[in-house]
Amino acid sequence: MKKIFLLLGIFFVIGLFFHSLPSMSQEGSSEEEAEYPTEPIIFTQPLKAVLFEHKIHVEEAGLSCEDCHEEVFPMEAGSTQENEDFTMEALYNGKYCGTCHDGESAFASNTRCATCHIGVMGLKRLSGQESQTGHEGH
Numbered sequence: 001m002k003k004i005f006l007l008l009g010i011f012f013v014i015g016l017f018f019h020s021l022p023s024m025s026q027e028g029s030s031e032e033e034a035e036y037p038t039e040p041i042i043f044t045q046p047l048k049a050v051l052f053e054h055k056i057h058v059e060e061a062g063l064s065c066e067d068c069h070e071e072v073f074p075m076e077a078g079s080t081q082e083n084e085d086f087t088m089e090a091l092y093n094g095k096y097c098g099t100c101h102d103g104e105s106a107f108a109s110n111t112r113c114a115t116c117h118i119g120v121m122g123l124k125r126l127s128g129q130e131s132q133t134g135h136e137g138h
Helices: 002-033 054-060 088-092 119-127
Strands: 041-043 050-052
Touching: none
Parallel strands: none
Antiparallel strands: 041 050
């Protein structure tokens, strides 16, 4: 009888070990994915709405956190919009997004406006709100 309990105990421990292996590898991959915010940052000042996606900049452009933070942007998401000089003019002059969006490193700030500017209706679509104008089908 003691041998049966011993064998059952061994199988139980082995089962727990192998059961935990897949979750350990998933945890590792989750940590890699969580190296940057996955939710978009939506700037609503000085106008609504500008969308920023870390994924595009990190995975597609190959940037690291240090490329933009702390010199170009503070770490706190969206805090830049509190600055009085967070304007398109500042971007055109090479500040904030314009540091890279200069037409050489990346598309220029004064081109492809709808890439970043999603507007009020885009903000509503993104947040799941229905259009309040009654023009949903148009």
